[in-house]
Amino acid sequence: MTVASRSNLYSDLDVQAELDAAMAPHTWFGIGGSADLLIRPNTLEALTTLTRRCRRDAVALRVLGSGANLLVDDEGVDGVVVKLDAPFFQNVEFNADGLLERMRVYGGASMEKLVVESARRGLRGVEQMAGIPASLGGAIRMNAGGKFGAIGDVVDAVALIGTDGELRVYPREELAFAYRASNLPAGIVVWSSLRVEPSDPIACRASLKEIFAYKKSTQPMSANSAGCMFRNPTVAGVRESAGKLIDLAGLKGTRIGSAMVSNEHANFIAVDKRGEQSSSGRIGRTDDVRALVELIQEKVAAKFGVDLQTEVVFWRRGEQEGA
Ligand SMILES: Cc1cc2nc3c(=O)[nH]c(=O)nc-3n(C[C@H](O)[C@H](O)[C@H](O)COP(=O)(O)OP(=O)(O)OC[C@H]3O[C@@H](n4cnc5c(N)ncnc54)[C@H](O)[C@@H]3O)c2cc1C
Incomplete structure (x- = not known):
């Protein structure tokens, strides 16, 4: 299938599409070639439909987070690369389900911003992610973390679009996180609910500072x-x-x-x-x-x-x- 004919994958969907999109500006390495097609869906429906069509047409589908753990080949990458940076996918719901102890974070949300905002609100639970550049989806996929803990420690549930285009919610009991790995099947993390603990904002900010300082001094x-x-x-x-x-x-x-x-x-x-x-x-x-x-x-x-x-x-x- 040629790149031009791929418009039937997305032309009727609520997305932004870019052909031959340079990937270097999307990664921390800042190197590598172009993606044949970069698609930024605006809605969940557009994302699920796109996923189903890629499967139907046997087009490779990759998802890009903040590009902090990616190396793109000099010759670029084929198929479709999806980036979840539309407002819907960057959303964070504090007090999710009416609970102070829970937040729902969408796949494209910045972990750096989340860590700072959580401390500002006096919520403990994600400070171990300080200084780790990531989107929520990339952090979950990699079970990112370090000396102070990993994201998997506080995950209550993950909503993932499987390669079949179906959205499924995986509760904590079905999830297993290990060193830079998890048992999540292939697919796109749409959101995750995270467990947090109301605490003193000043103490939260102090521990954040300590973790940042450690990261800066070692990396x-x-x-x-x-x-x-x-x-x-x-x-x-x-x-x-x-x-x-x-x-x-x-x-x-x-x-x-x-x-x-x-x-x-x-x-x-x-x-x-x-x-x-x-x-x-x-x-x-x-x-x-x-x-x-x-x-x-x-x-x-x-x-x-x-x-x-x-x-x-x-x-x-x-x-x-x-x-
Ligand atoms: C300076 C620096 C310091 C770092 N320090 C640490 C550290 O201390 N600990 C640590 O663990 N890592 C660290 N990393 C690596 C990186 O921050 C993590 O791996 C992070 O989780 C990557 O997230 P991302 O959104 O950038 O993912 P990307 O790099 O964009 O993608 C990584 C993988 O996640 C997948 N992915 C992205 N979004 C989704 C989604 N929505 N659904 C499903 N899969 C998705 C991608 O397809 C790819 O397979 C560091 C990186 C840098 C540049």
Whole structure:
């Protein structure tokens, strides 16, 4: 199916569509090629109909959050990329179902804003997400978190449009969250209800500040990166820090073209800024990041016998999501 003929997927729907849409501005890496078709639905109905049509026509459908854990190939990505940034999908309902202890957060809502607003209202529960760039949907899909907890700790329910285009609500009892993973099936997170606890706004803000300060002191937050490139592996039954292994393999500062292992945090790969001449003379390239990922995997396997798996999601033409 050609890109032009795909208009039958969306032309009668309440969406904004962009052909050959540059993906770099939508990701934290700020590199990579274009999406054949970027669609921003305005309504739930448009999103479910689009999902059903993509399945009917066997068109790949990917969902983009805030692009903080994504690496898009230099050749771009095929099919349809959906972005949930219309007002409906960025909504947050505090006091959901009339309960102070519950909020319903829609898939495209910014976690950064949610964390700050929750503290302002004196609600505890999501402060562990401070300093983690994410949309709600991306955070749930990755079970994002760290030293202070993960989003899955406070999830009460998730509403997800499956690949069949049906919306289903998964209650807490059916959900299992693990390290950067969950048992949610493939699909698009439309909303999640989160459990929070009314507390003192001053204390909430203080713990938020503490978590932000910790993140800033341990991670290069302003680099063009996607956070940790590799999952922390389990070695002899114990979860080991991938960053520590990369550091001990002497790889901090290692560069391939425009990609470099961060000197601050060895599990971060940073790229020279999009569109700027880098010190290496190369402009940010996904190929460079991929080559560096492979080099790190080889060196760490050779030194420690550990196979590092990527945490960052790779998007490439004709491939299912993955490394
Ligand atoms: C500076 C920096 C620091 C970071 N620190 C941390 C950290 O401390 N802890 C941590 O866990 N992560 C961290 N990350 C990684 C990133 O913040 C998380 O993985 C985050 O959850 C990604 O969310 P996103 O909305 O940007 O998802 P994206 O990067 O846009 O997408 C990631 C995956 O989620 C899927 N997805 C997005 N939206 C939806 C949806 N609505 N429904 C279903 N699937 C969806 C995508 O299809 C893709 O598979 C960091 C990243 C950066 C750049």
